[in-house]
Amino acid sequence: MKEEIEIPTDHPRANSLRIREKLVMNYKLGIVVPQGLIAHGRGEAFDYILGERTIKPAFKAITAAGAAMLLAKYPVISVNGNSSALAAKDLVKLANITKSKIEVNLFYRSFEREIAIKKVLTEAGAKEVFGVGDQASARIPELSSERRKVDVRGIYSADLVLLSLEDGDRTEALRKMGKKVIAIELNPFSRTAQYASITIVDNIVRAVPLLIEEVQRLKFKSRKELSRIVKRFNNEKNLGYCIEFIAKRLIEIRKRKILYPETMENLSPWL
Ligand code: ATP
Secondary structure, rough: OOOOOOOEEEOOOOHHHHHHHHHHHHHHOOOOOOHHHHHHHHHHHHHHHHHOOOHHHHHHHHHHHHHHHHOOOOOOOEEHHHHHHHHHHHHHHHHHOOOOOOEEEOOOHHHHHHHHHHHHHHOOOOOOOOOHHHHHEEOOOHHHHHHEOOOOHHHHHHEEEEEEEEOHHHHHHHOOOOOOOEEOOOOOOOOHHHOOOOOOOOHHHHHHHHHHHHHHHHHHOOHHHHHHHHOOOOHHHHHHHHHHHHHHHHHHHHHHHOOOOHHHHHHHOOO
């Protein structure tokens, strides 16, 4: 399927517009749901504030995530409509180099959608995709959404789950099951970000390729060294740095007078 409009290459927000087009195309193919487009908008707003680049605390989290994936006994990558639309190829590559399983897990579950997402992942090179149809017969305890349905050979048995564009409830439930959770999440305030063991505050389109690079670098390290990297990482502290970054960046934007003068005036009592 072709993009609806040709995005001018010199447009200052060309990349962001291209990502939107990708999501709209995948919506038309039944892979992304309308609610997924709204969720992307929330992410975009945070990405705008971050400056659409990977910030230092995200690099730190990526290193910890790479080490944790290499140490895991049974890592599983959980994929939904948005993540398969935006990063299918890279997620499959990441699964291959970390020997992770891939599972479809959806909040808005339908058999047609599961099949459509499985097709995207298979075309991206995945040999096996869990969580489709009756395969998702195991249940995450204390979770009432459709996301509770998991594959016994996948998320249910995993010691580590990597997820993105997630709702906080399942992240919390997975932690309660004793699993390590890596979240790729642009919003450092979300419950997912707060509940995960390692939160990468970055856009999935940037984070997954960086995670692949990091795994390729870390795979030559000893298990002892990898454990040290994971132990040294403190998610709460790192999220705090992300929030500090956002606060500083807003002040920096204000100093450079990028805001409209009237908005600046309205904001001044709070700055
Ligand atoms: P929670 O339940 O964890 O508080 P939420 O209610 O925000 O989260 P959703 O709306 O289901 O949950 O999740 C969408 C999340 O995905 C948003 O927090 C958004 O920041 C994030 N997000 C959207 N697009 C991207 C993207 N491209 N890369 C990374 N994160 C993204």
